Amino acid sequence: MKNNTKTIQSLTWLRATLLFFRSHYLIVLGLGLIAAIGRIVQLGAFGPISPGLHIAMEILVESARILLFVYALGLTHLKKGFSRIKLMLTSGRAWTEHWQKARVRLKTHWRSLLASFVIYLLIAWATNLLIDYAAYQTCLYYKLKVHNIIAEKSSEWVIILFFKNLSVIPLTLVFNALFLLWITGRVSGRDNI
Numbered sequence: 001m002k003n004n005t006k007t008i009q010s011l012t013w014l015r016a017t018l019l020f021f022r023s024h025y026l027i028v029l030g031l032g033l034i035a036a037i038g039r040i041v042q043l044g045a046f047g048p049i050s051p052g053l054h055i056a057m058e059i060l061v062e063s064a065r066i067l068l069f070v071y072a073l074g075l076t077h078l079k080k081g082f083s084r085i086k087l088m089l090t091s092g093r094a095w096t097e098h099w100q101k102a103r104v105r106l107k108t109h110w111r112s113l114l115a116s117f118v119i120y121l122l123i124a125w126a127t128n129l130l131i132d133y134a135a136y137q138t139c140l141y142y143k144l145k146v147h148n149i150i151a152e153k154s155s156e157w158v159i160i161l162f163f164k165n166l167s168v169i170p171l172t173l174v175f176n177a178l179f180l181l182w183i184t185g186r187v188s189g190r191d192n193i
Contacts, residue, residue: 014116036165072177
């Protein structure tokens, strides 16, 4: 029973993710909005687009996502995030050191890792359920078409991917970046994110 209480109290990875998202929501949502607009343009929300514009929008979407991941990995410092990626990819010694820390952390905190992951999956599932409900069970799609906000030939995926790029995808990127920090011991329960 004591282990279960300790596990629930030490959901450091999940707590850090939610705190980061809350503390930096303007930047997280801003980058998510850039990706969302790029994606709905690709889907033809405003009409057909050329292949060149499609490629440009893909570059825009992926650049916004990479910036968000690096921003979270550097704990709001892009230079630090890029530096961590560079170090991980170029230094064999750093790779070995991080792997050893990760193995120890996984052995000692596997309950916390599992609990954080399961709770995150429930949050993502509930968010996806709400997005699907908004796209398929409300009149939002119909109203957007009637008021010529989206093109006549666009599908419900415009709504679905717009909201996913504002919610689930940025949360997942932050969650994954902070996992790398958590597994190497760079995020602890005392960190102020």
